[in-house]
Amino acid sequence: MQNVVSKLDAVIQKYHGKKGALIPLMQEVQDLEGYLSHNTMQYLSEQTNVPVAEIFGVATFYSMFRLKAQGRHVIRICKGTACHVSGANGILYSLRENLQLEPGEETTTDGNFTLVEVACLGCCSLAPVIMIDDQTFGTLTPEAIPSILDKFAFAGDTV
């Protein structure tokens, strides 16, 4: 924790007194832990004298900011038109079933995957499409999902 605080302080110091620095500052802070926790936003507010409501407002307005921790792997499923008409709903159902996600849940209980729905991944000719981290998987069927997920299975911590 101390290590994170000292890194946080270093980032805050880097932007100290610079105009228009709130968004780049928040981006760098998010890079430290992968998301902006309530405690981190509170600390940022105390150290920068920017009201916490303003920081929270920026964090919720811009889609690049995340308020929840994400899994080790982020799965983006396209719900755009081309993917929708090519069976994206079946892919989504298969993903949620294989990941054992309850309604409303985005991250698996082992913290290995976070599932996010997006509007278009920019490769509509491959519909239906998902991306896992920076790898694209196209012309999918629901049956293909388990073997794809296996490639990203969490092997556990090694000693």
Ligand code: FES
């Ligand atoms: S609609 Fe799915 S990639 Fe464009």
